[in-house]
Amino acid sequence: xxxxxxxxxxxxxxxxxAAAAQVLREVAPDVTLEEHAIGGGAFEAHGxxxxxxxxxxxxxxxxxxxxxxxGAHDSPWNRLPRHLRPESGLLALRxxxxxxxxxxxxxxxxGLEHLSPLKPELARGVDILIVRELLGGIYFDGDRRIEGExxxxxxxxxxxxxxxxxxxxxxxxEQRKGRVTSVDKANVLEVSELWRRxxxxxxDREHRSIHLNHEYVDSVAMLIVANPSRYDVIVTENLFxxxxxDLAAVIPGSLGxxxxxxxxxGAGLFEPIHGSAPDIAGRGxxxxxxxxxxxxxxxRHSLKRPDAANQVDRAVALALRQHPxxxxxxxxxxxxxxxxxxxxxxxxxxxG
Ligand code: NAD
Ligand code: IPM
Ligand code: MN
Numbered sequence: 001x002x003x004x005x006x007x008x009x010x011x012x013x014x015x016x017x018a019a020a021a022q023v024l025r026e027v028a029p030d031v032t033l034e035e036h037a038i039g040g041g042a043f044e045a046h047g048x049x050x051x052x053x054x055x056x057x058x059x060x061x062x063x064x065x066x067x068x069x070x071g072a073h074d075s076p077w078n079r080l081p082r083h084l085r086p087e088s089g090l091l092a093l094r095x096x097x098x099x100x101x102x103x104x105x106x107x108x109x110x111g112l113e114h115l116s117p118l119k120p121e122l123a124r125g126v127d128i129l130i131v132r133e134l135l136g137g138i139y140f141d142g143d144r145r146i147e148g149e150x151x152x153x154x155x156x157x158x159x160x161x162x163x164x165x166x167x168x169x170x171x172x173x174e175q176r177k178g179r180v181t182s183v184d185k186a187n188v189l190e191v192s193e194l195w196r197r198x199x200x201x202x203x204d205r206e207h208r209s210i211h212l213n214h215e216y217v218d219s220v221a222m223l224i225v226a227n228p229s230r231y232d233v234i235v236t237e238n239l240f241x242x243x244x245x246d247l248a249a250v251i252p253g254s255l256g257x258x259x260x261x262x263x264x265x266g267a268g269l270f271e272p273i274h275g276s277a278p279d280i281a282g283r284g285x286x287x288x289x290x291x292x293x294x295x296x297x298x299x300r301h302s303l304k305r306p307d308a309a310n311q312v313d314r315a316v317a318l319a320l321r322q323h324p325x326x327x328x329x330x331x332x333x334x335x336x337x338x339x340x341x342x343x344x345x346x347x348x349x350x351x352g
Contacts, residue, residue, distance in 0.1 A: 002031045002062040002303055007054065007093070009039040010086055011276025012286035013067025019288035019338040020065060020295040023315075026345055027308045028299065034061075038093060039069030039086035039276075040077045049089025055096060058267060063302035064097065065295060066090070066271035072278035094134055098265030100161070101168040102134040102241065103297070104258060104273055106228070106248040109317045115253035115328050118225065126228045126251050129176065131169040132241025134262055136161045137191075139238045155191050157237065162198040168263065169235035170207040179211045179232035183220050183240055195237060217244070224248055245273055254327040256287025257320075259294035261301050268302040270294040285333045287325035289316050292341060315344035 006021055008014035021033055036054040043049045049069070058064065069086040071077045077086055106128040108116060116123035136157055143154040166182070173180045182199045184192035196214050203212045215223075217240045223230060224244065228251050236244065249255045255274035262269040272290030280286055293316055300309035319340035324330025332340070 002028075003060060004031055004033050004298070005054075005057050005061045005064045006033050006035045007038040007064060007066045008035065009067040009069040009090075009276065010041055010071060011068055011278050011281040013039070013069065013276055015281075015284065015286050015334050016272060016288040016291035017065065017067035019334060019341075020291040022338060023292050023312060023341060023345070024065070024295050024298070026342060027312060028303065028305065031303070033065075038066065038089050040071050040075070042089060043077065043080070043084055043086065047084075049084060049086050050092040050096075054093075058096060061267045063267050063298045064093070064269045065291075065298060066093070066269060067291065068272065068274065068276040070276045070278075075278070091139065094262060094269060095140070097262070097267055097269050098135070099262035099269045100133065100135040100264045101165050101262065102132040103168075103172070103261045103263065103301075104130040104132060104241070104245045104248075105260075105297075106130065106245075106251055106258065108252050109320075112252070112317060112320055115257075115320065115324065116251055117253065118228075118251060122226075122228065123251060127176075128224075128228060128231045128248065128251075129172055129233045130241060130245050130248060131165060131172060131233060131235040132245060133157075133161065133165040133235075133237045134241075135238075135264070137238035155189070155237075155239075157191050157195060159194070159198050162195050163202050166199045166202050166235055169233050170203065170210050173210055173233040174207070177232040178209060180213075181220070181231055181234050182212065182214050183217050183234055183236035183244065184214065185217050185240075186214070187216060191237070199235065220244060221247060225250055249273070254287060254325075256290050256325065256327050257293070259290045259292075259297055261294070261297040263301060268298065270298040270302075284335060285326050287327050288334050288338055289320060289325070292316055292338075311345060311348055312341075314348055315341045318344040318348075 186192040296312040323332035
């Protein structure tokens with residue numbers, strides 16, 4: 001019986017995770033869901049944003065379904081020593097799971113172009129996969145400190161770190177249109193020079209069927225909204241991927257439509273890319289689509305149940321057409337939307 005750890009976290013995390021868990025129970029009734037603490041709430045309860053009992057529970061888990069962590073800008077959590085802050089709990093979780101490749105699909109489903117603020121002809125048919133390196137770069141380097149009026153963070157990558165995430169991007173592109181854009185800042189940064197060299201060398205050595213090109217991150221920030229259809233798979237380092245994926249959320253129409261799967265050494269981690277949305281938390285109006293779509297990615301990547309994953313994706317698309325949430329200009333609250341997804345699941349076959 002597959003075991004899934006749910007980590008609802010802070011803010012809207014519990015609201016959207018409850019919706020995703022309901023959907024999982026519906027399409028995979030044999031799966032065990034076990035809830036644990038992470039983030040600011042975990043710090044309050046256990047003095048640690050990634051408590052030992054949560055870490056222990058991961059040992060025999062098949063996958064992890066995460067909500068969101070973190071507080072508002074004025075939250076007292078932001079004044080804690082950095083290692084005790086909610087976001088540090090999430091980073092420690094990613095590290096513990098060895099999830100180095102973060103897949104962030106950006107898709108405009110047929111019939112949902114109207115949810116995008118872009119012109120329909122630009123939004124139509126967009127299907128991009130951002131592969132964000134998740135365990136390296138400036139996020140994780142040990143050389144970081146504030147000394148008086150000077151602060152340091154170091155961006156560092158090694159060839160093995162670049163190659164393992166590039167492999168995932170090439171593998172994904174091989175199941176798609178076979179095009180990979182590697183995004184860097186090689187005109188300025190040595191790290192990017194190494195990144196570009198290693199991605200190209202791996203392509204030339206082992207993935208010759210892939211069409212690989214290299215673009216600068218500033219230019220991609222413009223082109224991804226001006227002409228999103230030019231991209232198939234984008235592979236990039238941790239910080240660039242973080243920023244570009246929030247930007248790309250404009251294309252489908254909301255951060256609430258951006259799921260993710262983080263894959264690597266062990267159990268996969270599945271989470272919406274949005275944050276804890278303190279401005280709407282506790283009101284029952286968050287869009288749970290990204291969390292539900294993350295559950296679909298869990299079904300696909302960790303449980304190897306593509307039919308169930310497709311069924312959930314279709315149900316979400318239908319619910320978005322009929323009951324758009326407020327972030328998309330609609331009226332539906334979290335429960336109304338979730339009920340619409342569950343209804344669509346009842347009426348749509350598992351295969352097809
Ligand atoms: P955010 O993503 O929480 O919110 C940005 C805007 O998008 C807000 O207006 C919010 O209401 C809206 N929004 C986000 N998700 C939504 C949803 N599902 N439905 C409807 N509206 C949605 O970003 P922020 O405000 O910069 O960050 C808030 C907190 O979240 C911070 O503490 C930050 O560190 C944390 N954060 C956590 C994660 C994570 O847990 N993976 C990701 C990003 C930010
Ligand atoms: C994300 C978030 C996290 C990140 C934060 C909360 C640590 O922004 O998942 O995109 O920067 O990776
Ligand atoms: Mn982010």
